[in-house]
Amino acid sequence: MKTTIFRMLLRTLAPVMACVPLVAASMPILQVKNDILIGAKNVVVNEQNYDVTFTGGSCTEAFGTCGLSSFYFRDFETAQAASQALVDQVFVNGSAGMFDKDSSLTNGCQTYASYCNVLTPVAMDGSVVIGATAMNYSGGARSEIVQKFYRYADDAWPNLSYARWMPALAEVPEPNSVALIGIAFATMSLFRRRR
Structure with missing residues (x-):
């Protein structure tokens, strides 16, 4: 009887567990300090994950040395993709803040509300x-553009923030809990077959 119930449960759950990914999808993690958006981790640009921080002031103040060696991206197309990723993934309204609705919540732009x-x-x-x-x-409306x-x-402007990009540190993904249960059932079935 126990074996029959176990086999039914295994047959029912096996197709479901096959559809569940083993790793969690990476989502940008907004970095917020005192209600101000200072950056984000795991922003996807051209299928690669990057971390970004926002710094106001002049280029020299933002990078220490304002020059080509300070900039991570070297071509306009990639920079445009990165800017589009900010629009789509970072400047969003959510529990961390209303970053799309209120642009003054972005570091470097706190004194300029428009x-x-x-x-x-x-x-x-x-x-x-x-x-x-x-x-x-x-x-209220999403009105971002990339140019x-x-x-x-x-120059330091009250409505300008520099984006400092760097590759995201590789993190070990956490297995999905449903996948863990599936692995446990598969292991139990192997031990039952050996007996």
């Missing part, structure tokens, strides 16, 4: 920083 430019720099032309910008407008952007390196 909109925030978050610049992902890729190049320098003399003293001009060139990159892609995620423009986050305040208000090519030029800014003097020494």
Whole structure:
């Protein structure tokens, strides 16, 4: 009787467990300090995970040294994809904050309530920083756009924040609890067959 119940349970759960992924999908983790969005971890750009921090002020203040060696992305297309990822994955309303509705909650843009430019720099032309910008407008509707952007390196603007990107640290994924139960049932069935 016990064997029959066990086999029925195993036959019922096996197809369900086969459909459950063994690892949790990576979602961006917003970094918030004193209600201000200071960055995010695990932002997906072109199928790669990155961490990003937002810093206001001039390029030199944001990077220490404002130059090509300070910028992680080197081409406009990747910077544009990174800016689009900010729009889609980071500037969102949720339990961590209303970052799409209120752009002044982004680090570097606290004193400017209308909109925030978050610049992902890729190049320098003399003293001009060139990159892609995620423009986050305040208000109820999602009105972000991504565009090519030029800014003097020494300028600090109240509505400008620099995005500092780096590859995300590889984390060991946690197995899904349903998958763990499935592994336990499979192990139990192997031990039963051996007896």
